[in-house]
Amino acid sequence: MTLLDRAIARTLPLVPKPIVRRVANRYIAGETVDEALRVVAGLNERGIRATLDILGEHIHNLDQARQAVSGYTTLLDSINKRKLDSTISIKLTQLGLKVDREACFELAAQVVRHAQDVKNFVRIDMEDSSCTTETLEIYRRLRRGYSNVGIVVQAYLRRTVDDVDALQDLRPNYRLCKGVYLEPREISYRDMRVINRNYVTLLEKMLSSGSYVGIATHDELMVWEALRIIRELKLPTSAYEFQMLLGVDEQLRDIIKAGGHNLRVYIPFGRDWYAYSVRRLRENPRLAGYVFKAMFK
Numbered sequence: 001m002t003l004l005d006r007a008i009a010r011t012l013p014l015v016p017k018p019i020v021r022r023v024a025n026r027y028i029a030g031e032t033v034d035e036a037l038r039v040v041a042g043l044n045e046r047g048i049r050a051t052l053d054i055l056g057e058h059i060h061n062l063d064q065a066r067q068a069v070s071g072y073t074t075l076l077d078s079i080n081k082r083k084l085d086s087t088i089s090i091k092l093t094q095l096g097l098k099v100d101r102e103a104c105f106e107l108a109a110q111v112v113r114h115a116q117d118v119k120n121f122v123r124i125d126m127e128d129s130s131c132t133t134e135t136l137e138i139y140r141r142l143r144r145g146y147s148n149v150g151i152v153v154q155a156y157l158r159r160t161v162d163d164v165d166a167l168q169d170l171r172p173n174y175r176l177c178k179g180v181y182l183e184p185r186e187i188s189y190r191d192m193r194v195i196n197r198n199y200v201t202l203l204e205k206m207l208s209s210g211s212y213v214g215i216a217t218h219d220e221l222m223v224w225e226a227l228r229i230i231r232e233l234k235l236p237t238s239a240y241e242f243q244m245l246l247g248v249d250e251q252l253r254d255i256i257k258a259g260g261h262n263l264r265v266y267i268p269f270g271r272d273w274y275a276y277s278v279r280r281l282r283e284n285p286r287l288a289g290y291v292f293k294a295m296f297k
Ligand SMILES: Cc1cc2nc3c(=O)[nH]c(=O)nc-3n(C[C@H](O)[C@H](O)[C@H](O)COP(=O)(O)OP(=O)(O)OC[C@H]3O[C@@H](n4cnc5c(N)ncnc54)[C@H](O)[C@@H]3O)c2cc1C
Pocket: 124, 125, 126, 127, 152, 154, 175, 177, 178, 179, 180, 181, 216, 217, 218, 219, 220, 222, 243, 244, 245, 248, 249, 265, 266, 279, 280, 281, 283, 284, 285
C-alpha cells in the first residue's frame, strides 16, 4: 500500500457513504437474496463453491437477532430449492452475542439445526477480539449436538495457537484467515512476516491433525505454503479447500481452480453493507485510485 492509500484507509469514516458504496460494490452481491443467489449460480456453473453472508453485525435487541435467524433459515431453504452449492456464514453478534449470550446460543443452534435438516453447513465467522472467547465457547457447545458447523480462527491473534490446541479434541472444520479487525499489539501480531509464519504454523497443525481447513487468503505466498504442506502430507483434495472473498483477485482464484483444488467464494449481500465495506476497502492496495475515480465519476 502506498502512503496515500494508507492515509485514505485511515480517513475512510470521513469519505461520504455514497462514494464508499460505489467503491465497495465489487465486494457485495447486491441487497436481495435473488441477487446473491444469481452470483452463486454463476460461480457454481464454473465449478466454484460459495458461502453466503447476510450483512449485519452488532445488533441492539433480540428482535433483530430473530430477524437475522429468519433471514438465514429462508436463505437455506432457497439454496436447497435451487440446488445451489453454497453454505452460509454467520456472525454471532448478528445473533445477539453482545445482548444475551444464552439467547445467542439458542438462536445459533436454531440456524445450525435448520441447516442440518436441509443438509447444509454453517460457518461461524470470527469477529473482533472482544468476541473470541465467547464465540469459541458457543462453537464448542454447538458441536455437542451438531457436526455441520465450523469455526474461523485468525492468525494475527497471539492466542490462536493455544485455541487450536484446546479445540483439537473436536477436530474442527476450520477456516483459517489472517484476521481483519484492528487489534491492540498486546494481543495481536502487527508484523506481517510474523502473521504469515503463524498462518503457516497453524495450517500445518490443523491439516496434520486431520481437520478440514478452508484456507482463506489472497496472499500468493500463503497459497504457495499451503500447496507445499498439502503435497508433503499427501492430502487428497477432499481434505481442504481454498477460500477467497468476492471481488478480490479473481486471477488467483482461477489459477487455484485450474490447479485442481476446490475453491469457495465468500459472498456477502444485504442492506447493511457499510461496516463490511470499510473493512474490505482498508485492505485494498489500490484504495486511493478507486476512491478518486468514484469521486469524479
Ligand atoms: C473467505 C474469507 C473469509 C474470511 N473470514 C474472516 C473472518 O471470519 N474473520 C476475520 O477477521 N477475517 C476474515 N477474513 C479476512 C482475512 O482475515 C483478511 O483480512 C483478508 O483476507 C486479507 O488477508 P490475505 O490473507 O488475503 O492477505 P493480505 O496480505 O492482507 O493480502 C494479500 C493480497 O491480497 C490482495 N487483497 C487483500 N484484500 C484485498 C481487498 N480487500 N481488495 C483488493 N485486494 C485485496 C492484495 O493484493 C494483497 O496484497 C476472511 C477472508 C476470506 C478470504
